[in-house]
Each structure stands twice: as structure tokens, then as C-alpha cells.
Amino acid sequence: xxxxxxxxxxxxxxxxxxxxEFLDGVSDSYGKVILDELVARLExxxxxxxxxxxxxxxxxxENAANKKEILADLIARETKPAAAEEATNGEAAAGSAEEGxxxxxxxxxxxxxxx
Numbered sequence: 001x002x003x004x005x006x007x008x009x010x011x012x013x014x015x016x017x018x019x020x021e022f023l024d025g026v027s028d029s030y031g032k033v034i035l036d037e038l039v040a041r042l043e044x045x046x047x048x049x050x051x052x053x054x055x056x057x058x059x060x061x062e063n064a065a066n067k068k069e070i071l072a073d074l075i076a077r078e079t080k081p082a083a084a085e086e087a088t089n090g091e092a093a094a095g096s097a098e099e100g101x102x103x104x105x106x107x108x109x110x111x112x113x114x115x
Contacts (some may be wrong), residue, residue, distance in 0.1 A: 026038060
């Protein structure tokens with residue numbers, strides 16, 4: 001192309017001119033009925049494409065929001081490891097003592113059954 005297209009108006013004018021050239025050729029060769037059908041199909045195609053692109057953009061925005069939320073959760077977990085580790089260590093120590101007592105009592109029961 002000899003000239004650059006910089007704005008939406010320039011693009012619309014160029015597309016309109018090209019479409020008019022094309023439709024003039026179709027109208028002369030095939031008649032009004034086929035020309036009307038072609039225009040209707042073009043309108044449907046453009047509308048369908050616009051709807052699909054809109055749906056894709058909405059999905060992308062939802063995915064971006066979900067990713068942002070997950071990332072924020074991960075960062076929040078990373079910034080609070082000390083408190084979580086202390087709580088986990090305390091629970092593990094208490095759990096070990098309880099398990100040791102429970103295992104010993106089960107072992108004692110087995111010894112009583114054998115003896």
C-alpha cells in the first residue's frame with residue numbers, strides 16, 4: 001500500500017472503498033438478490049467474530065483475576081512461614097508424645113494377648 005493507515009477512520013474508509021469495489025462487481029455479475037445475501041452473511045460473520053472475541057477477552061480477564069488471587073495467596077503464605085512453622089512444630093511434638101503413648105498401649109495389649 002502506498003499510504004499508511006493510522007486511525008480507525010482511515011481503516012474504515014479503506015475497507016468501505018474496497019468493499020464497495022467488490023460489491024459493485026458482484027452486483028453487476030449476479031444481481032441484487034445475491035448481493036443482499038452476501039451483505040447479510042458478511043454482517044453475520046463480523047457480528048459473530050466480534051462476539052467471540054468479546055467472550056475470549058472476558059475469559060482472559062477472569063483468568064488473569066484468578067491468577068492474581070492465587071499469586072496473592074501464595075505470597076501471603078510465604079510471608080507467614082515463621083508462625084506456621086512454630087505452630088506445626090508444637091503440634092508435631094504433642095502428636096509424637098500422643099502417638100508414642102498410643103503405640104505403647106497397643107503394644108502392651110498385644111503382649112497381654114500373647115502372654
